[in-house]
Amino acid sequence: MSKSAKNSKSHPSAEPGDDIEEVIVEHIRTRVLIGALPPGTKLGEELLAETFGVTRSRIRQCLQRLSYEQLVELKANRGAFIASPGIKDAKDIFEARRVIERVTTEIVARTVLTHRLRDLRRKVDAQETAALHGNRKMAITEAGDFHRRLSSLAHNAALAGALEPLILRTALIFGLYGNSGAMFSVAEHHHRILDLIEIGDSNEAASAMERCLYALEGNLDLRRVGDAAVDVRRVLQRIL
Amino acid sequence: MSKSAKNSKSHPSAEPGDDIEEVIVEHIRTRVLIGALPPGTKLGEELLAETFGVTRSRIRQCLQRLSYEQLVELKANRGAFIASPGIKDAKDIFEARRVIERVTTEIVARTVLTHRLRDLRRKVDAQETAALHGNRKMAITEAGDFHRRLSSLAHNAALAGALEPLILRTALIFGLYGNSGAMFSVAEHHHRILDLIEIGDSNEAASAMERCLYALEGNLDLRRVGDAAVDVRRVLQRIL
DNA sequence: TGGGCACGGATTGTCGACAATCTTGATGAT
DNA sequence: ATCATCAAGATTGTCGACAATCCGTGCCCA
The missing domain is CATH 1.20.120.530 (GntR ligand-binding domain-like)
Known part of the structure; x- marks a missing residue:
């Protein structure tokens, strides 16, 4: 895994630094809502930090906000997972x-x-x-x-x-x-x-x-669908 | 071995460390709700950290949770203030x-x-x-x-x-x-x-x-009441 | 064979230090 | 006197490093 993700000036930055978190949250949110990130999917902090080119602390804040909205579930010492409403x-x-x-x-x-x-x-x-x-x-x-x-x-x-x-x-x-x-x-x-x-x-x-x-x-089909595993990095990659 | 002997500090400790934040949030929340901390009152991070005997990062989390409940308003680079609904x-x-x-x-x-x-x-x-x-x-x-x-x-x-x-x-x-x-x-x-x-x-x-x-x-008397200044530390002091 | 058990690597949680920003109060020009 | 400017101190925001916890793996022993 080359650390080429260091492209500090290609897409991230240029953000006032304050609402960069809002951008990330919105990005993840839409991906969740359109079903690109199925419930149960784990969102590793390090992984997200790399793909968005920010520090873990910031990702942490984003995940917390998403957990307030109950789109992700935060399990103590275990990490963040896409929520799976029953x-x-x-x-x-x-x-x-x-x-x-x-x-x-x-x-x-x-x-x-x-x-x-x-x-x-x-x-x-x-x-x-x-x-x-x-x-x-x-x-x-x-x-x-x-x-x-x-x-x-x-x-x-x-x-x-x-x-x-x-x-x-x-x-x-x-x-x-x-x-x-x-x-x-x-x-x-x-x-x-x-x-x-x-x-x-x-x-x-x-x-x-x-x-x-x-x-x-x-119109809901309430049979539980098996969680399909997805490549989180690929799904979240193109930030804009 | 006695399980309580470990922490005999003044007030904080003895908390599993995980829900200590919940305790602090609840403590502040009740003080806000009973009107002991009038709207507009500033909640300085350092001050709260001292009175509760925890680090600023923790206080920060607490304030964020309270702001999510719209009990405190978080102004960027300015600090946290008790919300003042109109x-x-x-x-x-x-x-x-x-x-x-x-x-x-x-x-x-x-x-x-x-x-x-x-x-x-x-x-x-x-x-x-x-x-x-x-x-x-x-x-x-x-x-x-x-x-x-x-x-x-x-x-x-x-x-x-x-x-x-x-x-x-x-x-x-x-x-x-x-x-x-x-x-x-x-x-x-x-x-x-x-x-x-x-x-x-x-x-x-x-x-x-x-x-x-x-x-x-x-029964509401909707004339705006002038904010009375209070000693935040004294109001929040006795935790437990 | 199967069920603990311990260990190493990976991940999350916490902290203290530093950077960025705001507030205050003094200064000086109009 | 009033207002703008600007430094100094105080406060908030961010980061990197370290501590705590979890998870998978291999080992040991019944």
């Missing part, structure tokens, strides 16, 4: 999402100015085409973003903050138990939700959101 | 709590075995006597615990996890804007909620919880 976790998370998003959707339908929905509509379009092209990764991230942005339109930081980790974990769950076929149906649900918000029917919009989440949960 | 924060938090706790209460009323409520009832009693004796600190912590434990009876980790930080921040808010007179009325609300859960009236129980939270919010 069936019960999935069930709880979906129920919690229905509770929260039903309300945020209702609020948005009552209060939002329709022109604020244009970005959202475009996002669903992007998600739809991604699903049609079988681009699972983009479909998942776009779908998550849809829910995230919709919730932010309710202008309630506490509700959005409570929802955020649930959205993250949902993506992780979908990477685990997800059924690819559901992606297209989700886009349809999202379009329908937007339609109902646009005409200001808050009750129906909330119900549509609830149905969307039920459908999502119903 | 009016809008308070409003959002109460709305979010109503959304979540309405549901958890409803679930509990439908599913819980009544003998499971005895601890809860005792807790409300404790809270009531604390309120009567003007023991504000205990009343606040007991009230928080009531909501926390009640939510855990719904057996939904996601909902409980989403609620937890809201309960914490509510206590902080109450320490800031709280009206002491409300404490007694809160205990009454709690008794009433338990009554309704016991007879299995889930709708009324949920409504009672909602009213409890509305009452709580209504």
Whole structure:
């Protein structure tokens, strides 16, 4: 193993040094969410430090943040592993999402100015085409973003903050138990939700959101999938 | 050999070293929640390290955890300060709590075995006597615990996890804007909620919880209180 | 053969020292 | 007097080295 990773000036640096951690966290996060790093995968500190060209202390901070989000599990003296939510976790998370998003959707339908929905509509379009092209990764991230942005339109930081980790974990769950076929149906649900918000029917919009989440949960294939071993370094390599 | 003879130091040690941080975090947390450390107070790392007899790195971790709970705000290169939630924060938090706790209460009323409520009832009693004796600190912590434990009876980790930080921040808010007179009325609300859960009236129980939270919010005196300076070391001194 | 047991290598956890940044207070020019 | 500037001290941020712990391997003995 040549230590050619010393390329100090090729990709890392140039970062203000403060949000370099945010970049790393986001990088790992997306890889986890699209399923490139299956649950159970070990994230060795030294390994990550080398691939990102930073010190171990910094990696340590990143892992801690990811563990706050419950995307990785930190076992004492053992290391960091991609979290592996169980069936019960999935069930709880979906129920919690229905509770929260039903309300945020209702609020948005009552209060939002329709022109604020244009970005959202475009996002669903992007998600739809991604699903049609079988681009699972983009479909998942776009779908998550849809829910995230919709919730932010309710202008309630506490509700959005409570929802955020649930959205993250949902993506992780979908990477685990997800059924690819559901992606297209989700886009349809999202379009329908937007339609109902646009005409200001808050009750129906909330119900549509609830149905969307039920459908999502119903599409899960909850048989445990064996953990496939992956080359962590290769998956995380190209940082940008 | 005696297992306790090893560490007879003044205050710290004797901790397995792993959850010593948890002890420190909890210690600071309670002090914040009972209002002994007013919002805006600076928590210097060196100072905390000395008073707890640990290294700065440890304190650093603790502060990071507290900042994740949004009880302290971490300003880059400036230090850690007790968080100071604004009016809008308070409003959002109460709305979010109503959304979540309405549901958890409803679930509990439908599913819980009544003998499971005895601890809860005792807790409300404790809270009531604390309120009567003007023991504000205990009343606040007991009230928080009531909501926390009640939510855990719904057996939904996601909902409980989403609620937890809201309960914490509510206590902080109450320490800031709280009206002491409300404490007694809160205990009454709690008794009433338990009554309704016991007879299995889930709708009324949920409504009672909602009213409890509305009452709580209504009792806030939202004029900004000037930050009183405190001696951080003295407040945190007696650990254990 | 199979189950401890100890040892060496690898990995995580902790610490103290140093670098970077902010705060304070004094200085001086307008 | 007011404000800008700038050093000196105090505080936070980062790093590399060392300590503690874990894991796989080979050995020993029943």
